Amino acid sequence: MTIRLPTLAACAAAACLCNPATAQTPTPAPADSAAAQAAAAPARAPRRDANLITRPEIESNGGRNAYELVTRLRPRWLRAIAASTGAAGEMDPVYVYLDGARVGPAPRELYRITAEQIAELRYIPSQEAVARWGGYHSSGVIFITSR
Numbered sequence: 691m692t693i694r695l696p697t698l699a700a701c702a703a704a705a706c707l708c709n710p711a712t713a714q715t716p717t718p719a720p721a722d723s724a725a726a727q728a729a730a731a732p733a734r735a736p737r738r739d740a741n742l743i744t745r746p747e748i749e750s751n752g753g754r755n756a757y758e759l760v761t762r763l764r765p766r767w768l769r770a771i772a773a774s775t776g777a778a779g780e781m782d783p784v785y786v787y788l789d790g791a792r793v794g795p796a797p798r799e800l801y802r803i804t805a806e807q808i809a810e811l812r813y814i815p816s817q818e819a820v821a822r823w824g825g826y827h828s829s830g831v832i833f834i835t836s837r
Contacts, residue, residue, distance in 0.1 A: 740764065743811040745837075756786075756808060756834060757800035767813045767832055768796055782829045785819075789836050792823075796832055809837045 738747070743763050753759040760767050768784055783795035786803075793799045812833045819827035 741813040741815070745809055748805055748808055748811075751805075753805050755801055755805060756803040756811065756832075757797050759805060759808070759811065760796075760800060760832065764811075764813065767830070769829075782826050784829045785823075785827055785831050787831055787833045789834070800832070803834060807836050809835045811835075 741764075743759060747763060748759055751759055751762055753762055786793050786796050786799040788803065793802075812835070814822070814831040814833055816828050816830045819829075819831040823831065
């Protein structure tokens with residue numbers, strides 16, 4: 691007795707349809723409107739920028755000064771990651787700029803800037819900071835824009 695493959699496949703498909711335990715549920719048809727799709731999808735929080743702290747984040751955090759904001763929201767900004775700069779093996783500090791003017795090293799200068807003064811804080815990574823401001827910025831820059 692010879693069984694042909696197309697016939698065998700048809701029999702197996704028919705057996706699945708007849709047996710409720712192995713039957714597959716049909717997939718629902720796609721929604722007609724974008725509003726229906728948006729309502730069905732779970733709401734996602736907007737993805738935050740790892741190098742930016744915005745005014746809404748500042749207001750929701752409740753920090754009193756720039757240091758508290760940075761340590762609570764983006765603590766990695768304060769890590770000195772540069773290679774040694776002197777014979778003593780000292781590392782370049784993370785410098786703070788306020789509206790384009792260098793005010794000094796972090797964290798000391800971050801304590802002096804109140805949260806009410808800040809529109810946004812932006813971390814400039816080491817390579818970009820060195821390209822913009824020179825070799826003593828190899829740990830990066832915290833660039834603060836005031837309100």
